[in-house]
Amino acid sequence: MAGRFAPRNAPRAAVPHQAATPAAAALTRDWTPPGPLDLRLVLGPLRRGPADPTFRMSADGSVRRAGRTPEGPGTLHVVARDGRIEAAAWGPGASWLLDQLPTLLGAADEPEAFTPRHRLLAVTHHRRPGLRLLRTGLVLESLIPSVLEQKVTTDEAYRAWRLLVRKYGEPAPGPQEYGLYVMPDARTWSLIPSWEWHRAGVDSKRSATILRAVRVARRMEEAATMELTDAMARLQAIPGIGPWTAAETLQRSNGAPDAVTVGDLHLPGIVGHALAGNRNADDEEMLTLLAPYEGQRHRATRLIMLSGNTPPRHAPRMQPGNIARL
Helix, strand or coil: CCCCCCCCCCCCCCCCCCCCCCCCCCEEEEECCCCCCCHHHHHHHHCCCCCCCCEEECCCCCEEEEEEECCEEEEEEEEEECCEEEEEEECCCHHHHHHCHHHHCCCCCCHHHCCCCCHHHHHHHHHCCCCCCCCCCCCHHHHHHHHHCCCCCHHHHHHHHHHHHHHHCEECCCCCCCCCEECCCHHHHHHCCHHHHHHCCCCHHHHHHHHHHHHCHHHHHHHHHCCHHHHHHHHHCCCCCCHHHHHHHHHHHCCCCCCCCCCCCCHHHHHHHHHHCCCCCCHHHHHHHHHHHCCCHHHHHHHHHHHCCCCCCCCCCCCCCCHHHC
């Protein structure tokens, strides 16, 4: 699920050498959030592993992300200072990114609508006042990596995302020292040959799902403005996209506080352990335990994950495959 754990500092991943090009002047904007805001907690769910080529968290607390907006590629740099957010953006999508800055950082979120019913959630909610649910307004940028994460280890999914974005995406606008990339556009995704999906470790079922989605990219993006029920239905109209993938996408694109992730390998046991002492809970029991939080079930599960009250691992880790060797 989105924002599974509190983000940690990680060493910067090596990136391919890029020729230095003069950076165009940045557009800037300052914004004062309505309350406490922790950039790492808010934007952390957008990072697909520590080497995500579209996202960087820096030691100074700032965040850079590259995205493909309706107006074209853009790079956004945000930093929190003295209770306000300072942002700079580059590229054709710069104006769009700055216009959407408050929405991205949870301005439309309503954390006060959450009423804790368990002591664990009350304590975590109190300790994490800067948690707000982000909303990108961009569906494909969260849908595609969520499809890549279907039924594989996170390391496999992160590797596939990293390889495909670096090979078929484009260098992000603005300063190049972070080596960021913008993910491919819908047409480029559709033209990736089958053997390149294979080399990235993506099986034919997941690649076919992505191809079906990008062929109707405009219809997918319309889900960003829909109510949760309609948005879930829109995404699941694509064969290969089920409730798990739809929820993981809409948690990020729509900031949906009730988009609870069902069908997850670990989440039911984590929720069951935290709220009822049952690490063997299934989806049905998880939904029963979360029923008091209807309307805020995604927020409740994020707080559970952030509490650190997860069951100790008894079973062996899922072993990664390597279809590229087949």
